[in-house]
Amino acid sequence: MKKDLKITIIGGGSSYTPEIIEGFIKRHDTLPVKEIWLVDIEEGKEKLEIVGNLAKRMVKKAQIDCTVNLTLDRKDALKGSDFVVTQFRVGLMDARIRDEKIPLRYNCIGQETTGAGGFAKALRTIPVILDICKDMEKICPDAWLINFTNPSGIITETVLKHTNIKVIGLCNVPVLMHMVAAEAVGAKSKDEVFVHFAGLNHLVWGRKIYYQGKDVTSQVVEKIVNGMKFTTRNIAEMGWIKEQIKDLNMLPCPYHRYYYLTYKMLQEEIESAKTIGTRGEIVKKVEKELFEIYKDPNLAEKPKQLEQRGGQYYSDAACELINSIYNDKRIIMTVNTRNNGAIADLPDDVAIETSCVITKQGAIPLNTGHVEVQIRGLLQVIKAYEELTIEAAIKGDYNKALQALTMHPLVTSAEVAKKILDDIIKENIDYLPQFKVYN
Amino acid sequence: MKKDLKITIIGGGSSYTPEIIEGFIKRHDTLPVKEIWLVDIEEGKEKLEIVGNLAKRMVKKAQIDCTVNLTLDRKDALKGSDFVVTQFRVGLMDARIRDEKIPLRYNCIGQETTGAGGFAKALRTIPVILDICKDMEKICPDAWLINFTNPSGIITETVLKHTNIKVIGLCNVPVLMHMVAAEAVGAKSKDEVFVHFAGLNHLVWGRKIYYQGKDVTSQVVEKIVNGMKFTTRNIAEMGWIKEQIKDLNMLPCPYHRYYYLTYKMLQEEIESAKTIGTRGEIVKKVEKELFEIYKDPNLAEKPKQLEQRGGQYYSDAACELINSIYNDKRIIMTVNTRNNGAIADLPDDVAIETSCVITKQGAIPLNTGHVEVQIRGLLQVIKAYEELTIEAAIKGDYNKALQALTMHPLVTSAEVAKKILDDIIKENIDYLPQFKVYN
């Protein structure tokens, strides 16, 4: 078994990087990471250096046998990589802010990964991930791609369908949900509670929750509808409609609020946009402050303020995933992988987010079979939207892009979809070479 | 083979009745209908007599060997029936008007069969159709139930899942679409054009259109997006979004406008409600005038004015269907029947609307297999909504009813669904015995 692992992090200049560095330091006993390469693009050079230097100080302080390397040369970084972690953001935070604002103009949910915003992000990101995979196929064809880049499910499916790279997509939302379930039943740790997850990225349900061998799903649901706090940092805490969630009898994910509470969420977004700013605008400020903190030459650990950023557990989950692959730990994690019939109501070749056994040869989904009718429709319509989005992004097909957006329940109507699509293409044209002809 | 057929029409006082009478008269040579029983309820007695007397005059004038009988006693009428046609409307036209208006209060599409309006209609109708089937199981268990009552797909599925009665659900929309396709390619009659239909009632697509052995689907689509007139009398003619329909590359049905052009359709509905009235209000007037005409003792044929009513071809399709069953004609018609795998992306036990061979033993669907991704999501989410609606209506389950409405793409959000549902229950309580406890 190889003893000197090389990890390459694309989008290495991200403010999240300190968490993943911390994760590797913590696991150094069992996970012998010898080289970490942080890769970024020219526009991200300054951030890369700030966070890269912090990473170097962290590793040095930890006194582990590991180097941190900074580069703008992706191909160089990929050489000999065992794991490639992607956490980049095409168009930086400004693109996110646009993704949030364009749909709001037309009274549609404006969100980074869900609805029309996530759609725009997918169009921008798909050409880049394909480029990265083309490089990997040549340079490090056996490396694992661990993808965080959102929309994580769509990006994972793109890699599964259009490249030969081994990929697992990751999200922190199921980790958070698992913790909430454990808290709801008073378990000491989330490991005591078994949650069988099934769905798509940012549309995942905790279908069955077991504690001490008993099905405690209703008990957890009861807590949730009675106001137990349950959200991520980027989504407004918004009370669920009790009767609907009780009929659901599953743990929804925080993103379900966009579907189940569309009207209120939209009002909240409109109000925020006018006052405190969209989530992207807030995060932009938080990040600015974070990078100021990161600059401190005496700082040699992940600063507490990073928790404000949202997305916690993300990087730690990635380290745990890499650890489980490397050591063939066969633990159960919730990741994005090829469906292959695990959810009988979706096509075989799509990406799903579900409980998997993580082995040295990859993620094997636990079987779900048919899902309940109360989640089936939404699951299926979003998956159809995702498939159309990938096809449109790959081909640069305007009509198909319009179809995808039209099918999305948070957009629905073709005449609104067309306006949003036209704005997206116009305002992102530098990142959408495949759609240039339509601008 | 039986020579003296008895037909029972439930909701016999409907303004449509003259068309079905005309249909039987036209086919009398091959379809030996000996007795027609028109059944209605106390509230419909006056209309039953008016239209019933017209029917008698029509039959008399045609000099066929057939009697027309009027009754308020359903059980009596069912005795010895070979075919039972259901075209009743629970709560009469006023209920329809409520169905149209309640959703509009919350900026949702208000339509007789689609969205929240159709949902309300389903809740009212399901208990009644089950009652009718219970009678049939006792009195005429071998009779065919030919259902027109809307929402026709949901009602057919209810009968398929919860009774032992042989049922076929019927709609005029595919007939109209077939005619439009024939017109688009310049065929002499619709029989020259083969349209393979697949979908659900009021959500059916002409997936493949053939003329002279060639696939002419794109050609028909081109005509449609370039403004060829194509709607039913109850749906506003509204221009499709060209690019989306071209990607669809199928013939949508007029009701697809509610999904594809939601915003415009909603504006149009709001405007109409304020000015000329909702469709139900208009129809109410049309019907009043029609019944005045029907009263004329010299009238002995279907008056031309009935065409203003909308729903043309409906009754004729029913006669043709009955004819094809009786004579084992094995023609291809588009009806609502058990899926049984014909559309691979939907459960086996649900009702679909698809091209079928009509035999003496019933409707056999032509196989569709998997449908294209551009229609799959909407098809699946609406079917899930329909399944939940039936379950909620049968059990009188408020939470499930809320779930069904929340899942509907024309309602989407649970908080809006709850308001609509509460209004529906409150304002229809006399017709919703199963929900009494929630009022």
Add this chain to the structure above:
Amino acid sequence: MKKDLKITIIGGGSSYTPEIIEGFIKRHDTLPVKEIWLVDIEEGKEKLEIVGNLAKRMVKKAQIDCTVNLTLDRKDALKGSDFVVTQFRVGLMDARIRDEKIPLRYNCIGQETTGAGGFAKALRTIPVILDICKDMEKICPDAWLINFTNPSGIITETVLKHTNIKVIGLCNVPVLMHMVAAEAVGAKSKDEVFVHFAGLNHLVWGRKIYYQGKDVTSQVVEKIVNGMKFTTRNIAEMGWIKEQIKDLNMLPCPYHRYYYLTYKMLQEEIESAKTIGTRGEIVKKVEKELFEIYKDPNLAEKPKQLEQRGGQYYSDAACELINSIYNDKRIIMTVNTRNNGAIADLPDDVAIETSCVITKQGAIPLNTGHVEVQIRGLLQVIKAYEELTIEAAIKGDYNKALQALTMHPLVTSAEVAKKILDDIIKENIDYLPQFKVYN
């Protein structure tokens, strides 16, 4: 609509040809066949001339506007063809006799199309049909291929999976079964009885039989188990095991005897081989006599003796099929076509034999859904054998060929399969270029 049809018959020197000529003559009013081209290979030249001259005399006598043309140049014949009928036999009758005898050496059923014999025939035929289709793709890409060549299901599936040619596979067995069902219930003609067929070529069941709208399947089964005559000319009449067929509650096909009555059928084959000869040896004699009769310059019609040959209704079914395609008759016929989910228990991309509507654009299967457990296993194992056989034949893969034979229930064991396979390759090597390396 084209008025001058050109039909090309590959294997035109077959003794069946007079029947197909008769079929075209009978239908000349509605099916305007202007040219018939009979194609054969050098070895078949003499037979081609004999039967071709008879065909010419038949057409002349019928006084229809149609020419009969004889050629050894397939490419020339294909030019401008509207329908190509394949009824050739690679290796002629001697190959069939070998197919019957090799398995018998190892106590396995030796039959032209079923078991190891049909397997050998498939290996020889697949390269030739692919060659024909390659020619068609260049010369007449829009022509229909109507395939009779056995094993008809395997050949049809090969064309479906590996070429772009429109194909329908045909067999006379369902026609015979349909007639038997009609006779069993005392119907005047088979058109009065509806048999819903499902299965594979030579493994098809009459799953549901209706007469006058009633399910009469059990009634037909009762007749069959009580000794009603029911076989084809090439299969020994052998009494079914009553209890098993009653549990089946479907109409088996005569070839099911090889599976259900393996032991007795094998004894019968062994006995026949020793005494009267295998079926191939008998047919060889019958054909010789037939060709003597065909030579008679005064003969200008299909001679009665052809009925002795077996395979009756075959050619007539082909004419009816061509007629239904040309005239878009939309009648129901049982043909071999792509499954596409019609039988839910088999893969989508395989050929099945089932009741289809025959339209101008091709065959559309009536939906079957899941089949009953009593037929499911045999159906599935034979289809897996067929898929493996095609793969082996295309790749010339010895191991896969062995796997295919091993999986066949009439061979079962790999050690026997290996012996049979080695004999097949050795004794057919001239017709198995793809397996040359293994000889």
Add this chain to the structure above:
Amino acid sequence: MKKDLKITIIGGGSSYTPEIIEGFIKRHDTLPVKEIWLVDIEEGKEKLEIVGNLAKRMVKKAQIDCTVNLTLDRKDALKGSDFVVTQFRVGLMDARIRDEKIPLRYNCIGQETTGAGGFAKALRTIPVILDICKDMEKICPDAWLINFTNPSGIITETVLKHTNIKVIGLCNVPVLMHMVAAEAVGAKSKDEVFVHFAGLNHLVWGRKIYYQGKDVTSQVVEKIVNGMKFTTRNIAEMGWIKEQIKDLNMLPCPYHRYYYLTYKMLQEEIESAKTIGTRGEIVKKVEKELFEIYKDPNLAEKPKQLEQRGGQYYSDAACELINSIYNDKRIIMTVNTRNNGAIADLPDDVAIETSCVITKQGAIPLNTGHVEVQIRGLLQVIKAYEELTIEAAIKGDYNKALQALTMHPLVTSAEVAKKILDDIIKENIDYLPQFKVYN
């Protein structure tokens, strides 16, 4: 978490019992078994006492806090049970010997669990397991049923379909296969090798084998076809046909020899029956000797001679399974459980044998999806046979029993099946109350 576990072993007088007792002793630190109840029937009383007294001595010697209790009163033993282990044999060893001999009379494989022998065993066992479950539903409805009784897949499916008891079926064959795979690649322990198993009990394939993250399936197959020893004690070591196994490219199970090498296996069985006796006759002698050894009052451990018996690892696997359930260990074991779509080519409601995660709430299958065509046919035909067998056994339906046997590839023909079935009923009539009417 409950601390005092009660285990009830039905068929407690079995010669295997010392191994399971040893298993509980070994795991006592983590698996607090407080009471073991050995249940048997009147005919097994003597053996129960012999083996029960040995068990008592073993527990005493181990100085663990656990009692061993012997009883003929099943209901009494079930009270308060946490786990019920079934390892009984209806009709004792003499029935097994009959199962082996009857098929041999008709030149069919005679084997305890496979083919006609396993069929007879299923008919006898199904009424008894249903009886046990009926008791459990009343007395200990939350207890787990851990079934060893053969045919283990059929028995598990019977419990899944016809009772409310939580059941997991167990077999030692995958354990043995896993060990062989580990040995083939030179792994230190089987835990280092990941074998993804899929199939049915005694028809399971090691579909994919991974070692150090690499797919080593071909490498293991290469070893097997080159003569690596690989069988269970009850199945003759018989060389595979190399080419077929290479095409298979999976690890077959020893029982596959009955299907792949039918002819040789049959010859071997016939020869053995004439000389050393059938496997049942040999085991009968081995058991007699074992019980003599068990009687030794100084013996207080599992004697080495038990390994001669065959079936090793069985009881240990059961203890490990119980341990993993009790402690929610989430290890991967290969067990028999509800398919639920895990193998897409089989119905949802059947039992399969596959790699599962074992949790406190039960076994969750790892997803397989569609299986390869080279195993699909045999898998499907045997499952259909199993479904028919269960239905026949439950209903006492002679025709269906005949259908089941006819479908079995090791019997195939209905006329042979009928003879075997008649002999089975006649010679087992005391154990087949449901078939009494047919004797």
